[in-house]
Amino acid sequence: MRRTRLKVCCIRSEAEAAMAVAAGADAVGLVGEMPTGPGVIPDTDVREIAATVPAPISPWLLTAEDEADTILDHAERCAVTTVQLVRHIAPEVHDHLAERAPWLRRVQVIHVEGDDALDVVAAYGERPHTFLLDSGRPSVAELGGTGRVHDWDVSARIVAAAPRPVFLAGGLNPGNVAEAIRTVRPFGLDLCSGIRRQNRLAEDLLTAFVGAIATTDAELSLT
Template identity: 55%
Template sequence: MRTRIKICCIASIEEARLAIGAGADALGLVGAMPSGPGPISDETIFEIAAFAPPPIAPFLLTSEQTADAISAHLRRTHTSTVQIVSQIDPAESAKLVELEPNVRRVQVVHVEGPSALDLMTAYAPHVHAFLLDSGRPSAGVPELGGTGRQHDWEVSAEFVRACALPVFLAGGLSAANAVDAITRVRPFGVDLCSGVRTNGRLDAAKLCAFVQAVRRADQELAPRGN
């Protein structure tokens, strides 16, 4: 199976075009956050989402924590997918299904330890996929993504094995560790921001190297014929 590639922190139509041309399957569009890189205005998110051609999926990264607020954010930006970066009340997750039944919903789980596995059951009935990241929601200033840190891939691999839904892997990925990450965790997709940037700008050479590394991992995992 081909590992999907999501390039996050897309800041402009030019960056979107570069990511798509390199082989991205999805674009991460970061709304207002308490910390971390890449936030852009809702107007810019709307423009990039409108530009993205099918089947490219524009993801709205929202830090809103209630179904009503997430729905309002979606209606301002018109993305096909929402990535909920806060670990919201599962009741709000259920309500969002009713408010936005046609939007794909991805719940972020920040892997701070084995307890991350306990969140799977609470959210799985209400979402289409999970994304495992390295934030610290309980920090004084909450970290909800974009940390550039790697978390415990053994926990992530266990999450993937136990989960019936697609799981994206994020957190400290780059061309240097993509093959190791994919062969160890076996995620549905990978997601990164800083690993393909130089001085905050999307770097075509790093982007190409990352995509090539992902494809090498796919080849290593492909069944061998007799």
């Protein structure tokens, strides 16, 4: 049976992490220092929250670093084994990290502003372990957490062409998640603002989102 994976991002406390895990999240996102966007917490909090996440759930550190040395330093400082790289880093940085830190899982964010996102994915090839499609604008240092939906038709083409699993992010909520899955067919979904009220994780919205995923997956498995 089809199962769309789920990452709950912008986790700000151990209680939010526990809520996400209880709801069935496969990963939780912990946001390091960023030039823009919600959910930023100190590295000390990232480390403390990550330590409470039970295996096999994976804590992902969102990092704005773009060089191998600083990315690795950030991961080690926060004691995580997965980093979400929110900038379009140079492809060779992935090569350097693969050589120096083979234990570190790398999720490369692709900001979908148009068809050229397909070329960005092609340039990375199989270097990242996973791709994540978001709605930022790197040219103005907007690196995610926008709450905007991008062009899912482009995202669907990326999913069809990418050599690695693809997560979809950007403006997802309980009301549009079914359409997102049907249109894009991603490996997983990533969300932040669509399940929060007054900057707090809302259990009812999270439950509705997870329920919509399960219903849609079941429907697609029958087709």
